[in-house]
Amino acid sequence: MVHFSTIALALASVLPQLTRGAGLHTAAVAKGKLYFGSATDNPELTDAPYLAQLSNTDDFGQITPGNAQKWDASEPSQNTFSYTKGDVIANLAATNGQKLRCHTLVWYSQLPSWVSSGSWTNATLLAAMKNHITNVVTHYKGKCYAWDVANEALNEDGTYRNNIFYQYIGEAYLPIAFATAAAADPDAKLYYNDYNIESAGSKSTGAQRIVKLVQQYGAKIDGVGLQAHFIVGSTPSQSAQATNLAAFTALGVDVAYTELDIRMTLPSTAALLTQQSTDYQNTVAACVANAKCVGVTIWDYTDKYSWVPSTFSGQGDACPWDANLVKKPAYAGILAALGGTASTTSTTTTFVTTTTTASSGGTGGTAVPLYGQCGGSGWTGSTTCASGTCKYGSEWYSQCM
Numbered sequence: 303m304v305h306f307s308t309i310a311l312a313l314a315s316v317l318p319q320l321t322r323g324a325g326l327h328t329a330a331v332a333k334g335k336l337y338f339g340s341a342t343d344n345p346e347l348t349d350a351p352y353l354a355q356l357s358n359t360d361d362f363g364q365i366t367p368g369n370a371q372k373w374d375a376s377e378p379s380q381n382t383f384s385y386t387k388g389d390v391i392a393n394l395a396a397t398n399g400q401k402l403r404c405h406t407l408v409w410y411s412q413l414p415s416w417v418s419s420g421s422w423t424n425a426t427l428l429a430a431m432k433n434h435i436t437n438v439v440t441h442y443k444g445k446c447y448a449w450d451v452a453n454e455a456l457n458e459d460g461t462y463r464n465n466i467f468y469q470y471i472g473e474a475y476l477p478i479a480f481a482t483a484a485a486a487d488p489d490a491k492l493y494y495n496d497y498n499i500e501s502a503g504s505k506s507t508g509a510q511r512i513v514k515l516v517q518q519y520g521a522k523i524d525g526v527g528l529q530a531h532f533i534v535g536s537t538p539s540q541s542a543q544a545t546n547l548a549a550f551t552a553l554g555v556d557v558a559y560t561e562l563d564i565r566m567t568l569p570s571t572a573a574l575l576t577q578q579s580t581d582y583q584n585t586v587a588a589c590v591a592n593a594k595c596v597g598v599t600i601w602d603y604t605d606k607y608s609w610v611p612s613t614f615s616g617q618g619d620a621c622p623w624d625a626n627l628v629k630k631p632a633y634a635g636i637l638a639a640l641g642g643t644a645s646t647t648s649t650t651t652t653f654v655t656t657t658t659t660a661s662s663g664g665t666g667g668t669a670v671p672l673y674g675q676c677g678g679s680g681w682t683g684s685t686t687c688a689s690g691t692c693k694y695g696s697e698w699y700s701q702c703m
């Protein structure tokens with residue numbers, strides 16, 4: 303049996319576009335994207351190994367605060383602003399040289415009770431919303447690559463969610479929110495962000511309607527964030543996602559996957575992990591194929607800190623790194639979509655996958671996946687792939703070369 307590294311070296315010598323040893327962000331940039339990133343949250347930043355990997359700019363060129371900038375955190379009582387937690391993550395991004403995606407200004411959830419249960423009129427809620435946006439965006443002015451200005455304004459059928467803002471202000475709250483954010487930080491990219499808009503349908507059409515509404519109002523909207531909280535085996539196909547992305551970008555806005563994770567019903571199996579890898583690969587490949595898809599953010603990188611188990615009972619293992627910070631097959635799927643190749647670090651298993659041409663000239667051609675260097679933390683059994691199989695947890699893999 304020929305060891306995979308022999309094959310990889312041979313291919314690399316005739317395939318000049320291979321990006322040897324690139325991590326996710328490095329590979330994404332090589333594909334013309336601005337970043338590959340991860341959400342994070344303040345409590346987990348005390349976990350040194352977690353923080354080290356989050357700060358690894360080969361994998362992550364952008365971070366997003368998962369909770370620290372939400373209304374309940376940033377303005378817990380009216381006109382009293384709290385930026386301590388958000389500043390920790392903004393400063394981490396600056397220290398690491400990572401972009402910061404800022405999340406989120408106007409959302410029906412995680413509102414302080416003074417907003418959600420307040421006694422409002424059209425004028426008072428409008429003033430409170432504008433005051434919130436102006437203060438928060440001004441505080442972070444110059445630090446946010448992008449703001450999720452409005453989050454989850456739609457029902458599944460594409461109609462407006464009957465949130466407190468819609469009740470008192472009507473649909474105008476959306477363009478007013480965008481205009482207010484633009485006035486406070488003209489350089490930040492301003493996004494509408496939602497889930498279940500990743501393939502064509504009523505909700506995606508509703509999000510396109512919001513883009514046009516904001517544009518018709520004369521306010522700035524730069525992009526649409528597709529959260530992409532997917533389920534293993536039910537993730538939209540690459541072509542369905544590509545078609546959907548094109549419908550947004552035809553409106554003149556950027557797109558980004560902003561909260562990607564792909565959960566499964568536990569316990570995980572080798573088959574589920576393999577399907578999860580395929581689902582991640584298809585999603586990232588859809589972004590790669592659209593020139594106006596600027597990047598992909600995963601909603602935290604490790605199962606150790608994923609929001610999924612606490613929200614969806616019996617489900618989890620949604621991230622590309624497991625709870626021991628070991629890369630799962632999903633990592634290889636993402637890297638394959640980004641055209642990256644493998645490296646091996648001293649602390650984690652890294653998969654070898656490349657998608658490139660088989661022609662000596664290096665143009666055009668067929669995808670050539672190279673799977674799996676077995677070995678490293680989490681792997682047992684044949685850790686060198688010498689026998690053609692290796693074991694992760696209780697499951698054997700047969701993709702080793």
Ligand SMILES: O[C@@H]1[C@@H](O)[C@H](O[C@@H]2CO[C@@H](O[C@@H]3CO[C@@H](O[C@@H]4CO[C@@H](O)[C@H](O)[C@H]4O)[C@H](O)[C@H]3O)[C@H](O)[C@H]2O)OC[C@H]1O
Pocket residue numbers: 343368369411453497498529531532533561609
């Ligand atoms: O610590 C966590 C935060 O991480 C968490 O962040 C939010 C998570 O996602 C966004 O909001 C959720 C999006 O998914 C919705 O459920 C969907 C229901 O339809 C299904 O088909 C789909 O697969 C599901 O994803 C949730 O209902 C939303 O809450 C939001 O943008 C993030 O801020 O927030 C809670 C904290 O405890």
